[in-house]
Amino acid sequence: MTLSTFGTSRAEAVGAPAILELVDVGKTYRTGALTVEALRGVTLSVGDGDYVAIMGPSGSGKSTLMHILSCLDVPTTGRYSLAGEDVSGLAERQLAEIRNRRIGFVFQQFNLLASMSAWRNVELPLVYAGVSRPERRARALEALGRVGLAERVDHRPGELSGGQQQRVSIARALVTDPTLILADEPTGNLDSVSTAEVLALFRDLHEQGRTVVLITHEAEVAAEADRTIRVLDGRVVGDDARAGGRTP
């Protein structure tokens, strides 16, 4: 069954080669006697360079889906391959390496370290990648330049506005040159001006050929993407690629 579904999903993938491939992924949480089926057989694939929004109300399983897509968690059943590599059975240590190498995270809460300046925050993934200090600084400054914060590299998060902080975290997501940029409610804590700035940045990144997956519950934000996947009760209930989407 797994194999046949796998085949189907390959056939459905159009255009660019698939970079994310979920085949019948299920995730069950057990807390004591209670079993929660957060995902009930999700099959989807995202092509290289796609700009995808995943939408769903809270409790729909979109967070669980995001955790699996970002290799922060592994599926209970089914298969997930990222850039051709099956990651569903990997150990914690290997997952950490995949996250470091493949995924750039953008969080709703920014998750910047308050005691460190902007560039020190941006270089953090490179520290774990084993990059030398001078190269880390050069790459962090470059990434901050790309999000328009070249003037703010030595500021601490507390000295930056919410929109600027989120741009710092986007720079941090970019700095490792990841396969996938995964943003979890990136505009959830921002005002409309900052939201527009951040969304413009994602649009730019997409146009530069990066794969962006955006998790949101706001329709306006989802509308920015070229494709919206709707999740409800642990299942994919809608998947529409917009006409005129700018998928290269």
Add this chain to the structure above:
Amino acid sequence: MTWLETVRTAFDAIRSRRMRSALTMLGILIGIAAVMLTVGLGQGAQAQVASQINALGSNLLIVTPGSATAVGGIRGGRGSATTLTASDAAVLADARVAPDIAAVAPVSTSSQSVVANGQNWTTSIVGTTPQWPVVRARSTPTGRFFTAAELSAGAPVAVIGSTTAEQLFGLRSPVGQTVSIGGAQLTVIGELNPAGSTVGGDQDDQVVVPATTFAADLSAGTPSISSIYLEAVNQQDLSAAYQEATNAMLTAHGVTTATADFQVGSQAALVQTATSTARTLTVLLAGIAAISLLVGGIGVMNIMLVSVTERIREIGLRKALGATPRVILRQFLTEASLLGLAGGMLGVGLGVIGALTLPQVLEQPVTLSATAALGALAVSLVIGIAAGVYPAGRAARLAPIDALRSE
């Protein structure tokens, strides 16, 4: 992630929580400084006692009445038995019986008040022979010691210690003055060099008189000999002299080793007895200090646990960005070790300052050793690591999603 980066990250974390880190280090600091100072004080006291006893004369043996038997019981004690006689001293002085004994000085003592110059001073009166300064390694920079002729004549002369002299005559020279002891008028012919205090009492507060004078004028009846001081020919012959003295005494008293009514003590034995008390005290104090160090270590552990709980989001973030459990474990362990080590270094610093200032305040020497300092540093590092293991393990095991989710 390299070790350098790990240390740098840990250092950043410590620096960004200055107040808390300082308080944590304080626990270790106090513990290390306390251990260093107590051990230093104890060792200083031991060294002081040992050097004072060594100053008594380097080849010294002491024959005292009473005996510690092999089974550990004590037959009488110093002063409680009166088994030593002047003839014992004569036997020991015989070069045919004991060729390795160079000099013999039997000593009788009593405590009496000395009157001179309108001053009254109670001190220790020592009746002995002209050999005494040789055996006890003393000299008379002012005046002279009494002679063999004065001994046999029972001359009314006395040699006094510097403390006694000061009490009786102030800053004036005592030589040529007259002192009155129990009605007898004695002329002071010399003043002893200062020797300080030992476990045997103040060596500068005594009046030394010929044994004959002591027997005739200063004691009721025939005075008992409280101890006989012997000097070996040289250090190498000390054990030979010890054997000769023991054998000669056994023969003279007609007893066996099991029934011996005397004891021959060496200076080494004296040093051992005296320093063992100091050592016991040191161990006790160091034990208390070590407990304070342990409390400091628990402080580090507590702070690290709080730190892990408080920094759950940070840990989650670092894991999301690619830190493996091992890297997180190392980071927290390094942080705890750095806290411990920094506290230890400050503690050693405080210990050194204390060791330099305490002697001025307490008039007690403090021995500082590099071994103790390095040991203290090693201990503080070990405490840091030990205190860090559990919190670091908890941090490493945190699931990244749980950590990121926490508010």
